[in-house]
Amino acid sequence: MSGILFLEQTLNGLQFGLMLFLLAAGLTLVFGIMDMINLAHGSLYMIGAYLMASFVAATGSFWLALPLALAATAVVGVALEMSVLRRLYERDHLAQVLATFAIILIANEAVRIVWGPQPILLNAPAGLTGPVELPGGVQYASYRLAIIGVGTAVAVLLYVLVTRTRVGMLVRAGASNREMAIAMGVNIRRLFTAVFALGAALCALAGAMLGPILAVQVGMGENILILAFVVIVIGGIGSIRGAFVGALLVGLVDTMGRALLPIGFAQIFPPQVASNLGPSLSSIMIYVLMAAVLVFRPQGLFPARG
Amino acid sequence: MLRKMLVALIAGMALASTAQAANELKIGFLSTLSGPAGAIGIEIRDGFNLALKMAGGKLGGLPTEVVFADDQLNPEVGKQLAERLLKRDRVNLMTGVVFSNVMLAAWPTIEASKTFYIAPNATPTRISGQGCSPYFFSASWPNEGYHEAAGHFAKSKGYRNAYLIAPNYPAGQDATSGFKRGYGGTIVAEVYTKLNQLDYSAELAQIRAAKPEVLYVFLPGGMGINFFKQFVAAGLSKEVQLIVPGFVSDQDILRAVGEPMLGIFDTAHWAYDLDNDANRKFVAAFEKEYNRIPTVFAEQGYTTALVIDAAVRGVKGKIEDEKAFQSALRAAPSRFKSPRGEWKVAHNGTPIQDYYLRVIAKDSQGRLVNKKIGVVVNDHVDFWAKECKMK
Numbered sequence: 001m002s003g004i005l006f007l008e009q010t011l012n013g014l015q016f017g018l019m020l021f022l023l024a025a026g027l028t029l030v031f032g033i034m035d036m037i038n039l040a041h042g043s044l045y046m047i048g049a050y051l052m053a054s055f056v057a058a059t060g061s062f063w064l065a066l067p068l069a070l071a072a073t074a075v076v077g078v079a080l081e082m083s084v085l086r087r088l089y090e091r092d093h094l095a096q097v098l099a100t101f102a103i104i105l106i107a108n109e110a111v112r113i114v115w116g117p118q119p120i121l122l123n124a125p126a127g128l129t130g131p132v133e134l135p136g137g138v139q140y141a142s143y144r145l146a147i148i149g150v151g152t153a154v155a156v157l158l159y160v161l162v163t164r165t166r167v168g169m170l171v172r173a174g175a176s177n178r179e180m181a182i183a184m185g186v187n188i189r190r191l192f193t194a195v196f197a198l199g200a201a202l203c204a205l206a207g208a209m210l211g212p213i214l215a216v217q218v219g220m221g222e223n224i225l226i227l228a229f230v231v232i233v234i235g236g237i238g239s240i241r242g243a244f245v246g247a248l249l250v251g252l253v254d255t256m257g258r259a260l261l262p263i264g265f266a267q268i269f270p271p272q273v274a275s276n277l278g279p280s281l282s283s284i285m286i287y288v289l290m291a292a293v294l295v296f297r298p299q300g301l302f303p304a305r306g
Numbered sequence: 307m308l309r310k311m312l313v314a315l316i317a318g319m320a321l322a323s324t325a326q327a328a329n330e331l332k333i334g335f336l337s338t339l340s341g342p343a344g345a346i347g348i349e350i351r352d353g354f355n356l357a358l359k360m361a362g363g364k365l366g367g368l369p370t371e372v373v374f375a376d377d378q379l380n381p382e383v384g385k386q387l388a389e390r391l392l393k394r395d396r397v398n399l400m401t402g403v404v405f406s407n408v409m410l411a412a413w414p415t416i417e418a419s420k421t422f423y424i425a426p427n428a429t430p431t432r433i434s435g436q437g438c439s440p441y442f443f444s445a446s447w448p449n450e451g452y453h454e455a456a457g458h459f460a461k462s463k464g465y466r467n468a469y470l471i472a473p474n475y476p477a478g479q480d481a482t483s484g485f486k487r488g489y490g491g492t493i494v495a496e497v498y499t500k501l502n503q504l505d506y507s508a509e510l511a512q513i514r515a516a517k518p519e520v521l522y523v524f525l526p527g528g529m530g531i532n533f534f535k536q537f538v539a540a541g542l543s544k545e546v547q548l549i550v551p552g553f554v555s556d557q558d559i560l561r562a563v564g565e566p567m568l569g570i571f572d573t574a575h576w577a578y579d580l581d582n583d584a585n586r587k588f589v590a591a592f593e594k595e596y597n598r599i600p601t602v603f604a605e606q607g608y609t610t611a612l613v614i615d616a617a618v619r620g621v622k623g624k625i626e627d628e629k630a631f632q633s634a635l636r637a638a639p640s641r642f643k644s645p646r647g648e649w650k651v652a653h654n655g656t657p658i659q660d661y662y663l664r665v666i667a668k669d670s671q672g673r674l675v676n677k678k679i680g681v682v683v684n685d686h687v688d689f690w691a692k693e694c695k696m697k
Contacts, residue, residue: 005515012507117340118348119528121562124539131541139514139541144507213536214504215342215528258508262497271496272479 017251018151022206024231024243026199032175032238039100042221043107048073048204049211053122062125070201077200119217175238175304236300257285331368334391337402339376342528345558353607366618381411388412406430406477426610435690438654445610448656448688450484452551455573455661455682457488467492469518474498481524494518520547530554531562538566556601560674576646577678584643616641654694
């Protein structure tokens, strides 16, 4: 594989991984602090993408619509948390899975009723529809580079938020040992609503940024939700650093798998078999990676709880 | 008392169902009407409904009811819906399927019920070849038609090698085999992507590294929209020549992708500017009714309705007479003027017709359209027709 191809596939993997990180960060905090499995996280991603498409159509500007979509989805997230999810904290995981799965189905139908069964169009902003020339002579889609930029910026911001601010300290305390944090006087309910709102905004950001590349359609949250769960299991539940490393690992393994495995198999099998095996096996690679990490470090790579 | 009511009810239902077969036509329309590829099913439906409306709601002189069902591009769902349409709704004819994998899943059920199916789109080689049946009639094209024509065009342009991309499902395999047969040259790579895959970054990087002389892409519906947008964003539109079958560059995709697609060549059995009266009438009526330019899919839906109309008229409403109806279907194209021009039917029930070369350009009103440039293949016959043992 040539240098240019390798560079391009690495960038693709980074882009995918950083978007996964946005989803995984919110999910890991919810799971870490409140010990709640929230399947509706994927629905927030979908709602974020749909709201973004609507705001872009209304305002005509991608960058103006983005903060609007983030704010709107955060509001939806808070409303969801205060009405339904709050009652699930005390329940066991199975009840949480059932309830949040129901939310997925309701959200899918609601979106279908409001926006129709056809996928809606979301285009990249005007300046970013073409390629950009990278050092080495590689042409790479400028929008994907923008995604990498935004993802990295958010990762840095989250790092600063969690490690250098008071709120971040409370979040880490809550993730590390909830009972002790409550005993120390932390208003864990308000903290959690705030964390949930932040998670919803991150989901919306991922949905809005990925919308122009993928499709804004009903059910778009399910596939990426499963990957987000794999990421937080690999990275360690409750840890944002773990979510970051896990997401990059998953993104790179998935992209490299899709790129390399068909080439490898094409040497041995006929094209139809090779092209079918390649993507299937690369998605298995992610779970193999997860299993391997769990064998050596059952708590994940960077567990929040000591 | 209860027994009497029950008997009356059953008698009433029996009467109702027999009354249906005699003076009413019920058509089951199983199609993909939602999801990324839903636009195709909707185009076929709109073309079909337009013809029905222009015929005053009657096909073959019989008042016609169409029952729509959405298979969501899921073969399992398609099979169940076919059963429901045949057994619960008791349709007399079936049509509508967009995708070949759904077609192959639903076909055994349809064939076993001895119901005629008139294809407005998918015509898999597995059904047109060895598996041919008197109950299957295609009003669109044999699956490999567009691809063989595209291959001929690529050969005529003298490209020394070609790179192929198609989704990994029956029609995708038909696409690559058809193109290879028409082209006959060196194939750099044959890549099969997952059906409904949305992100083509990995595949695009491979194409850039391979530097083929021409790239042939078969990715219908939402897959095509995503591929073209990403193709242009990655700067490949300046590096690689593109040829596509007409399915991948028609209005549904043009509306979404826009000007970056100008100049792409494609092959199809119909073009909106074909010079005949039936086509002018069709295009004008479609634009007036739906406020958009029709696609090949719309023409297929429209012609399917006209085929049914001519065939039912040919048997004077007695579609239960299977042999007569089959002959009437075969004779149908000569009984009406189709927007695509003259066409005939091969013994395996698939069309024998011309395939045109089109290019994406702007029309006099500045809209993006597929303009006909010339004919690539005259009177094309399905390659697999020779494997069909029917008379």
